[in-house]
Amino acid sequence: xxxxxxxxxxxxxxxxxxxxxxxxxxxxxxxxxxxxxxxxxxxxxxxxxxxxxxxxxxxxxxxxxxxxxxxxxxxxxxxxxxxxxxxxxxxxxxxxxxxxxxxxxxxxxxxxxxxxxxxxxxxxxxxxxxxxxxxxxxxxxxxxxxxxxxxxxxxxxxxxxxxxxxxxxxxxxxxxxxxxxxxxxxxxxxxxxxxxxxxxxxxxxxxxxxxxxxxxxxxxxxxxxxxxxxxxx
Amino acid sequence: xxxxxxxxxxxxxxxxxxxxxxxxxxxxxxxxxxxxxxxxxxxxxxxxxxxxxxxxxxxxxxxxxxxxxxxxxxxxxxxxxxxxxxxxxxxxxxxxxxxxxxxxxxxxxxxxxxxxxxxxxxxxxxxxxxxxxxxxxxxxxxxxxxxxxxxxxxxxxxxxxxxxxxxxxxxxxxxxxxxxxxxxxxxxxxxxxxxxxxxxxxxxxxxxxxxxxxxxxxxxxxxxxxxxxxxxxxxxxxxxxxxxxxxxxxxxxxxxxxxxxxxxxxxxxxxxxxxxxxxxxxxxxxxxxxxxxxxxxxxxxxxxxxxxxxxxxxxxxxxxxxxxxxxxxxxxxxxxxxxxxxxxxxxxxxxxxxxxxxxxxxxxxxxxxxxxxxxxxxxxxxxxxxxxxxxxxxxxxxxxxxxxxxxxxxxxxxxxxxxxxxxxx
Amino acid sequence: xxxxxxxxxxxxxxxxxxxxxxxxxxxxxxxxxxxxxxxxxxxxxxxxxxxxxxxxxxxxxxxxxxxxxxxxxxxxxxxxxxxxxxxxxxxxxxxxxxxxxxxxxxxxxxxxxxxxxxxxxxxxxxxxxxxxxxxxxxxxxxxxxxxxxxxxxxxxxxxxxxxxxxxxxxxxxxxxxxxxxxxxxxxxxxxxxxxxxxxxxxxxxxxxxxxxxxxxxxxxxxxxxxxxxxxxxxxxxxxxxxxxxxxxxxxxxx
Numbered sequence: 001x002x003x004x005x006x007x008x009x010x011x012x013x014x015x016x017x018x019x020x021x022x023x024x025x026x027x028x029x030x031x032x033x034x035x036x037x038x039x040x041x042x043x044x045x046x047x048x049x050x051x052x053x054x055x056x057x058x059x060x061x062x063x064x065x066x067x068x069x070x071x072x073x074x075x076x077x078x079x080x081x082x083x084x085x086x087x088x089x090x091x092x093x094x095x096x097x098x099x100x101x102x103x104x105x106x107x108x109x110x111x112x113x114x115x116x117x118x119x120x121x122x123x124x125x126x127x128x129x130x131x132x133x134x135x136x137x138x139x140x141x142x143x144x145x146x147x148x149x150x151x152x153x154x155x156x157x158x159x160x161x162x163x164x165x166x167x168x169x170x171x172x173x174x175x176x177x178x179x180x181x182x183x184x185x186x187x188x189x190x191x192x193x194x195x196x197x198x199x200x201x202x203x204x205x206x207x208x209x210x211x212x213x214x215x216x217x218x219x220x221x222x223x224x225x226x227x228x229x230x231x232x233x
Numbered sequence: 234x235x236x237x238x239x240x241x242x243x244x245x246x247x248x249x250x251x252x253x254x255x256x257x258x259x260x261x262x263x264x265x266x267x268x269x270x271x272x273x274x275x276x277x278x279x280x281x282x283x284x285x286x287x288x289x290x291x292x293x294x295x296x297x298x299x300x301x302x303x304x305x306x307x308x309x310x311x312x313x314x315x316x317x318x319x320x321x322x323x324x325x326x327x328x329x330x331x332x333x334x335x336x337x338x339x340x341x342x343x344x345x346x347x348x349x350x351x352x353x354x355x356x357x358x359x360x361x362x363x364x365x366x367x368x369x370x371x372x373x374x375x376x377x378x379x380x381x382x383x384x385x386x387x388x389x390x391x392x393x394x395x396x397x398x399x400x401x402x403x404x405x406x407x408x409x410x411x412x413x414x415x416x417x418x419x420x421x422x423x424x425x426x427x428x429x430x431x432x433x434x435x436x437x438x439x440x441x442x443x444x445x446x447x448x449x450x451x452x453x454x455x456x457x458x459x460x461x462x463x464x465x466x467x468x469x470x471x472x473x474x475x476x477x478x479x480x481x482x483x484x485x486x487x488x489x490x491x492x493x494x495x496x497x498x499x500x501x502x503x504x505x506x507x508x509x510x511x512x513x514x515x516x517x518x519x520x521x522x523x524x525x526x527x528x529x530x531x532x533x534x535x536x537x538x539x540x541x542x543x544x545x546x547x548x549x550x551x552x553x554x555x556x557x558x559x560x561x562x563x564x565x566x567x568x569x570x571x572x573x574x575x576x577x578x579x580x581x582x583x584x585x586x587x588x589x590x591x592x593x594x595x596x597x598x599x600x601x602x603x604x605x606x607x608x609x610x611x612x613x614x615x616x617x618x619x620x621x622x623x624x625x626x627x628x629x630x631x632x633x634x635x636x637x638x639x640x641x642x643x644x645x646x647x648x649x650x651x652x653x654x655x656x657x658x
Numbered sequence: 659x660x661x662x663x664x665x666x667x668x669x670x671x672x673x674x675x676x677x678x679x680x681x682x683x684x685x686x687x688x689x690x691x692x693x694x695x696x697x698x699x700x701x702x703x704x705x706x707x708x709x710x711x712x713x714x715x716x717x718x719x720x721x722x723x724x725x726x727x728x729x730x731x732x733x734x735x736x737x738x739x740x741x742x743x744x745x746x747x748x749x750x751x752x753x754x755x756x757x758x759x760x761x762x763x764x765x766x767x768x769x770x771x772x773x774x775x776x777x778x779x780x781x782x783x784x785x786x787x788x789x790x791x792x793x794x795x796x797x798x799x800x801x802x803x804x805x806x807x808x809x810x811x812x813x814x815x816x817x818x819x820x821x822x823x824x825x826x827x828x829x830x831x832x833x834x835x836x837x838x839x840x841x842x843x844x845x846x847x848x849x850x851x852x853x854x855x856x857x858x859x860x861x862x863x864x865x866x867x868x869x870x871x872x873x874x875x876x877x878x879x880x881x882x883x884x885x886x887x888x889x890x891x892x893x894x895x896x897x898x899x900x901x902x903x904x905x906x907x908x909x910x911x912x
Contacts, residue, residue, distance in 0.1 A: 195852075
């Protein structure tokens with residue numbers, strides 16, 4: 001979240017070799033060539049998205065429903081569920097992600113080639129959901145970048161399909177002129193969490209989820225479970 | 234007093250002959266000392282993100298050629314701290330956690346938890362509630378087995394049964410949704426009853442579904458049961474004997490496929506299961522194919538139970554008349570002060586269970602599902618423990634796959650019918 | 659039915675009173691001990707005498723016997739092998755922590771498939787000495803269940819073939835989550851937990867031998883250091899919000 005300087009295309013060498021700023025793709029300014037190429041490339045990309053189903057829990061079952069006969073995800077160009085991240089375009093993270101699984105999720109995201117997008121399906125993947133506990137990642141956007149959040153616990157297959165259509169809409173708006181910033185990947189960030197410590201701490205702050213429920217049975221005397229940070233200031 | 238009625242006996246397919254013997258197995262490692270034949274050992278990592286591990290199971294396999302000589306399962310990749318969370322929720326607030334644990338058969342888990350707490354509190358639910366829960370549990374047994382059947386078929390290389398199974402599952406989803414408003418995370422039970430009475434026409438919807446469902450099952454079975462590829466990949470694979478199976482703690486269809494007639498609906502009947510007429514299918518070889526046959530037949534028997542339950546569904550109240558657990562009616566709530574206070578206390582403090590503990594086991598779709606709740610008299614459990622059937626079932630996987638082929642690992646894993654949400658909890 | 663030693667429940671302070679008198683009557687009826695005697699309990703008493711510490715009946719018909727941790731294996735072996743008992747099916751091994759320094763109970767749920775009776779065996783382990791014999795030689799089902807109890811409660815099972823953490827990562831350094839003194843969200847801050855999670859490589863823990871022979875089981879560090887969580891080494895996250903996470907602030911629970 002703090003790498004805008006590195007992403008800035010002006011500070012980095014541009015593609016092409018025509019000597020113009022931004023090369024033949026006309027950096028920042030659309031040209032006749034780029035709009036037509038954009039259209040063709042985006043059309044091809046958005047209609048053959050191959051999802052990488054990173055299904056862990058309940059949402060994975062709804063993802064299977066979406067792929068099965070009644071809802072038929074294949075209508076939208078997602079005929080092939082790509083179980084190998086090397087041949088995938090969209091990471092659908094369906095279900096809760098514990099800390100033990102976090103490095104696996106990050107590894108799979110790093111293994112996917114550009115261009116790639118990601119969908120966070122369900123409340124647990126998006127925010128931790130009801131599982132505000134010791135073992136759970138509070139939202140996968142601390143681990144990987146997320147393009148679309150699909151709410152629900154679990155979301156219906158229609159909701160997932162809507163989320164994927166939103167990805168398609170996002171692709172429709174992309175342009176090759178911004179290729180460098182859109183497709184930029186920091187090699188230093190491989191295997192590292194997406195969010196820095198302050199972002200993660202903000203998640204577990206006073207307005208983190210289920211703050212009033214972190215007290216066990218009132219009859220068990222013991223160490224106070226409530227942390228000072230949980231109280232609303 | 235023997236309550237068991239084992240009439241149905243699964244047998245080998247006639248095409249394969251009654252004296253079917255498993256195909257010649259792979260060479261055991263001890264036979265591999267020939268320097269020309271022996272190969273270097275190799276570690277293969279399967280999972281945690283692998284389409285055929287049915288979740289985030291991770292198996293580390295040590296291979297000698299194609300033979301698995303060692304299998305090390307790693308679990309915990311979906312550890313969501315259910316039991317810890319349960320200690321911070323009131324008794325009724327735990328129910329939404331239960332259906333996120335086994336998302337393949339959520340209603341069975343809802344019911345099992347409610348039953349354990351009701352036993353702890355000494356509550357006997359009403360007849361109508363009992364029969365409703367029986368319908369729901371049997372429906373979800375089929376629901377869970379259908380998903381197993383679809384993924385099992387994919388693992389064996391057939392895609393069509395998956396589509397057929399999901400078509401039927403969609404109909405159960407609709408029934409879930411009609412009753413509870415949710416497709417998977419149902420949270421249908423409450424301590425002492427259900428979230429509401431049945432919606433109008435729901436029982437009729439279940440009956441219609443139960444009537445047409447066996448035809449789909451026949452169709453799927455005709456695709457698989459006598460299919461040479463399916464038979465070749467499953468018969469004689471991953472076999473386990475009855476003594477071993479009991480000693481390893483297998484339960485449910487996996488145990489019964491090994492020939493052990495242990496079904497909690499017959500052995501320790503709850504909810505008047507002894508008055509329903511149904512058979513418990515028992516396998517004899519304990520291999521993957523027998524587990525398949527047992528589950529297929531269980532679905533048919535569940536249909537029988539649903540029909541009987543629908544026939545006997547009594548009228549009357551759904552919830553018990555017990556002010557400790559059940560909220561007053563809205564009319565009372567709006568009209569007299571006592572009901573208002575009662576409602577307020579139940580909502581704000583939650584149900585209070587007496588000090589004590591109870592362990593209640595039911596026959597889940599995966600096996601013996603035990604709920605162990607410990608109370609200190611407060612409004613939250615001191616300990617909420619789930620006896621996870623697939624957790625124990627999965628722990629035998631090294632014994633089943635070691636010495637077999639790598640390709641058989643997938644079938645053995647599929648035949649155990651695991652759900653990682655409940656293994657890792 | 660000797661009641662020399664009070665059970666874990668009776669030491670609990672009196673809870674909030676029930677809203678109506680009927681409720682409290684019902685609650686006493688549930689935990690009453692006047693249910694019919696269990697044949698196994700009588701047989702165990704005649705055979706082991708004082709080793710059966712006490713007997714309780716829970717929730718109407720659930721018989722619980724308490725055994726000492728030193729003789730638990732012997733008694734469980736007898737329960738499995740004796741032709742009149744034949745508890746051949748180990749349904750569950752788990753543990754219960756009642757908090758505030760009371761002993762942790764290890765719970766065995768036994769069932770006999772041929773004879774169709776069930777019993778629960780409990781062994782109480784003081785927090786200072788959390789060790790008990792493993793029952794894996796008797797029931798192989800106990801393998802993973804005991805590993806889970808070790809992982810979640812820190813109970814060591816002697817003679818267990820492969821006692822490692824099973825659900826939490828091997829390098830988990832925050833302790834044993836189901837203990838009552840373990841906070842719901844863990845001991846470290848979320849930032850630190852995320853950092854530690856991503857620091858582990860997915861390839862870790864292929865085989866237990868990766869750790870080399872004679873690998874020591876992981877201990878909880880602050881328990882060795884005297885009950886205080888050690889400050890977390892977070893070079894990049896030194897914001898005060900993190901520090902407040904694991905400070906032992908004497909905060910009123912209610």
